[in-house]
Amino acid sequence: MDTPRKVEHQQTDRGYVPVYATGVVEQPWASYSKTDHEVWDTLFQRQRDLLPGRACNEFMAGVERFGLGDGGIPKFTELNKVLGAATGWEVVAVEGLLPDEVFFDHLANRRFPVSWWIRKPDQLDYLSEPDLFHDLFGHVPLLLNPVFADYMQAYGRGGMKAFAIGPEALMNLTRLYWYTVEFGLINTDEGMRIYGAGIVSSKGESIYCLDSPSPNRIGFSLERVMSTRYRIDTYQQTYFVIDSFDQLFEATHPDFTPIYAKLRELPAHAAGDVLDDDRVFTRGDREGWATGADT
Numbered sequence: 001m002d003t004p005r006k007v008e009h010q011q012t013d014r015g016y017v018p019v020y021a022t023g024v025v026e027q028p029w030a031s032y033s034k035t036d037h038e039v040w041d042t043l044f045q046r047q048r049d050l051l052p053g054r055a056c057n058e059f060m061a062g063v064e065r066f067g068l069g070d071g072g073i074p075k076f077t078e079l080n081k082v083l084g085a086a087t088g089w090e091v092v093a094v095e096g097l098l099p100d101e102v103f104f105d106h107l108a109n110r111r112f113p114v115s116w117w118i119r120k121p122d123q124l125d126y127l128s129e130p131d132l133f134h135d136l137f138g139h140v141p142l143l144l145n146p147v148f149a150d151y152m153q154a155y156g157r158g159g160m161k162a163f164a165i166g167p168e169a170l171m172n173l174t175r176l177y178w179y180t181v182e183f184g185l186i187n188t189d190e191g192m193r194i195y196g197a198g199i200v201s202s203k204g205e206s207i208y209c210l211d212s213p214s215p216n217r218i219g220f221s222l223e224r225v226m227s228t229r230y231r232i233d234t235y236q237q238t239y240f241v242i243d244s245f246d247q248l249f250e251a252t253h254p255d256f257t258p259i260y261a262k263l264r265e266l267p268a269h270a271a272g273d274v275l276d277d278d279r280v281f282t283r284g285d286r287e288g289w290a291t292g293a294d295t
C-alpha cells in the first residue's frame with residue numbers, strides 16, 4: 001500500500017489522533033493494555049466455544065489459519081503475511097467508520113479496514129459501533145476464501161458505481177452488504193450455518209439466528225435483498241440464506257445499473273415481511289419483534 005498522506009488530527013474518545021486521507025493509521029499495538037488483550041481473549045473464547053457446528057467451515061478454517069486464538073490481540077503485520085499470500089488482501093488499521101467512498105476504495109483495492117481499538121470489559125455483549133473484535137474476528141477469516149475475497153472486492157467496485165449513481169442505489173447496495181456480509185446464513189450439507197460477520201462476532205445473535213423461532217429464514221434472491229429494509233437496533237427479523245459463495249458471487253455479477261433503476265420505482269419491503277414468492281426455510285413467529293420503523 002502507498003504511504004498514507006497525513007491530513008489532520010482528530011479528537012476522539014481515545015484522544016487526539018492523526019487521521020489520513022485514506023483513514024489509515026498504524027495499529028498502535030504497543031499501546032494495548034492488559035485489559036484490552038483480556039477482552040480479546042474472553043470474546044474469542046466465548047465464540048470458539050459457541051461456533052463449531054454453527055459457523056460455516058470456511059469461517060472456522062480461517063480462524064484457525066490466522067491463529068486468532070493464540071492469545072492476546074493479533075498483530076496486523078503478522079496476519080497480513082498469511083492473508084497476502086492466500087488471497088492478496090491486506091488488513092489496514094483505522095479509527096472507526098469511514099465515509100462510504102473511502103470504504104469502497106479500500107475494498108476495491110483488497111484492503112480491509114479494521115478498527116484498531118477494542119471494546120471495554122462492560123461492553124462484551126453490545127456496542128453501537130464496530131470495534132476490533134467485530135472487524136477482525138467477524139470479517140477477516142473469510143477473506144482467506146478465494147470466492148468470498150473476490151466478492152468483497154467486487155462489492156467495493158460496485159460501491160463506487162452506486163455512489164456515483166445516487167443515494168437510492170447506495171441504499172440498495174448497503175442492504176445487500178447487510179444481509180450477506182454482515183448477517184448472512186449459508187445452507188450447507190451439514191445444515192444451516194453462519195457466515196455473516198455481525199453474527200459470528202455476537203454471542204447472542206450466534207444463538208438466536210439459528211435457534212430462535214422468531215426470525216424468518218428466506219432463500220437469497222438479489223432483488224429481494226436489495227429492496228428489504230433492516231434493523232440496526234435489534235437482532236434481525238429476517239436472515240437470507242445462500243446455497244454457496246459461488247451462488248452469491250454469480251448472482252451479484254450482473255451490472256446493477258438497470259436493477260437500481262427498476263427498484264427505484266418499487267416500494268421497499270419491511271424487515272420482517274414474507275412475500276408470496278419467497279423460498280421460505282422457516283417463517284418467523286415474530287415473537288418479541290420491535291414495532292418501530294426499520295432502516
Ligand code: PHE
Nearest residue numbers: 154155158252253254255256
Ligand atoms: N455487479 C455489481 C454492479 O454492477 C457490483 C457488485 C458485485 C456489487 C458484487 C456487489 C457485489 O454494480
Ligand code: FE
Nearest residue numbers: 130182197198
Ligand atoms: Fe461489519
